[in-house]
Amino acid sequence: MSVFSARTDFPRTWNPLARALAERRARGLPLLDLTETNPTRVGLPAPEPVLLASVEALGYAPEPQGLLSARQAVAAYLATRGARVSPEHLVLSASTSESYGWLFKLLCEPGDNVLVPAPSYPLFEYLTRLEGVETRTYRLPRAHGFGLDVDEVAAARDARTRAVLVVNPGNPTGHFLQEGELESLGALCAESGLALLSDEVFSDFAWDAEPGRVPTVAGRELPMLTFSLSGLSKVAGLPGLKLGWTHVGGPAAVRDEALARLELVADTYLPVNTPVQLALPGLLAHAPLFQAALLARVRDNRRLLLEARPSDARWDVVPAHGGWSTVLRIPLEPGEEATCLALLDEGVGVQPGYFYDFTGGAFLVLSLLPPPEVFSAALEPLVRVLATSG
Ligand SMILES: Cc1ncc(COP(=O)(O)O)c(C=O)c1O
Known part of the structure; x- marks a missing residue:
């Protein structure tokens, strides 16, 4: 019997792509x-x-939900997104990942499950498993532009399902939740x-204007307990x-x-x-500059x-409306x-779709964050390698 918990028994073998990438880096090539999504490494504006730095920064105030001044700053930021919320209904955490951990503790017994979208960022499998919670997948159909199909959500439920996770807009699929989708989801969750x-987390990064888009569920009158997550990241x-921060909404008694x-x-x-927390008002005041540049x-x-x-290419750029990435159908x-391996041989790093299910x-x-000179230099080998596929 292992001394370690099964919860931490994650596979750690490297896939061929990770190995090839490490080899390339080791050889100094x-x-x-185009996998770079670290916003601090791509030459975007940073705050002061x-x-x-302040004397107060060394102080400590035991306010579990976070300093009121910091929660007021988040409420003011959400107001600029059209969401009127009370700072009393906000909880600060060290990241959205930590918020997820807290919410799974709040909502789930060990062995319960939550419904997660696919394709999506491969984060939930880890965050849930570490809390003893299981995931059940609902598919985001390509025919819906990788948008939410409530029938898929309904079909994924079982007796131990406690919550539905929605990523709005999807990462990396870039589909925003629509009013009609939220309404059907609300009815399903309430029932x-x-x-x-x-x-x-990506909701400020819309590339266009779409009628009927739901930028946030914070501040909405919804019939079920609702948590809206975002953060500085x-x-x-x-x-x-x-x-990170979580806005808690829904019917008053269960919300409280x-x-x-x-x-x-x-x-x-x-x-x-x-x-x-003390810097938060200034950091959020800087956010529009960062967001505009991004x-x-x-x-x-x-x-x-x-x-x-090329107009006769056998690959396509999948339509999307926001986020930091783009998806190619090849x-x-x-x-x-x-x-991916052929591209790596040509000196271009991209991720395979299976990373995202x-x-x-x-x-x-492909990440859209790299500086334009890096991104454009990668396009010639990308187009050439893809021309030999199919
Ligand atoms: C959809 C999504 N949610 C949450 C996170 C994690 O954010 P945080 O740094 O706040 O934990 C990421 C990170 O890339 C993400 O893509």
Whole structure:
């Protein structure tokens, strides 16, 4: 019998792509890295570091939900997104990942499950398993532009399902939740006693205007317990500062009970670090500058990609409306991994769709964050390698 818990028995073998990438790096070969999604490494505007330095930053105030001044700053930020919320209904944490952990503790007994979208960022499998919670997948059909299909959600439920997770907009699929989808989801959650966890970390990064888009579920009158999650990691491009927030909504009695219980969970881990909470108003004031630069970058790179695609290409750029990435649908042969390896030989790093649980075809995922000179230099080898597929 192992001394370790089964919860931490994750596979750690390297796939051929990770091995090839490590080898390339070890040999010191150059790489046009279209897997780079670290916002602090791609030349985007950063806030003044001085924001984090003050005498008060060394203080400690045991407010489990987070300092009121910091929660007021989040409420003011959400108001600029059209969501009127009370700071009393916000809980700060060290990241959205930590918020997920707290919410799974709040909602699930060991062995219960939550419904997660696929394709999606491969984060939930780890976050749930570490809490003794299982996942059941609902597919985002390509025919719906990888949008939410409530029948798929309904079909994925079982007797131990406690919550539905929605990523709005999807990562890497870039589909925003629509009013009609939220309405059907609300009815399903209310009828089945499920909570809604809405991951809105990319919701400020819309590439266009769409009628009927739901930017956030915070501040909405919904018939079920609702948690809306975001944080500095994407909103201000500062994952290293470790600050996330959760807005708790839904019918008043169950919302207040959730807040009381979350307060206890948060208190158990002690509040978020003081310097980042004190700096939060300044960091959120900087966010629009960062977001405007990021959106210009993403739009430019996507335009370069669309322009580089030959009109008779056997691959397509999957339509999307937001986020930091783009998805290519490529020929089934030679397949995702062989294509990624061929691109790596040409000095271009991209991710295969299977990292994100795409099915029903072959896909590549490209980050749109790299500087334009890196992104455009990668396009010639990309187009050339893809021309030999299929
Ligand atoms: C959809 C989604 N949610 C959450 C996270 C994690 O964010 P945080 O740094 O706040 O834990 C990521 C990270 O890439 C993400 O893609």
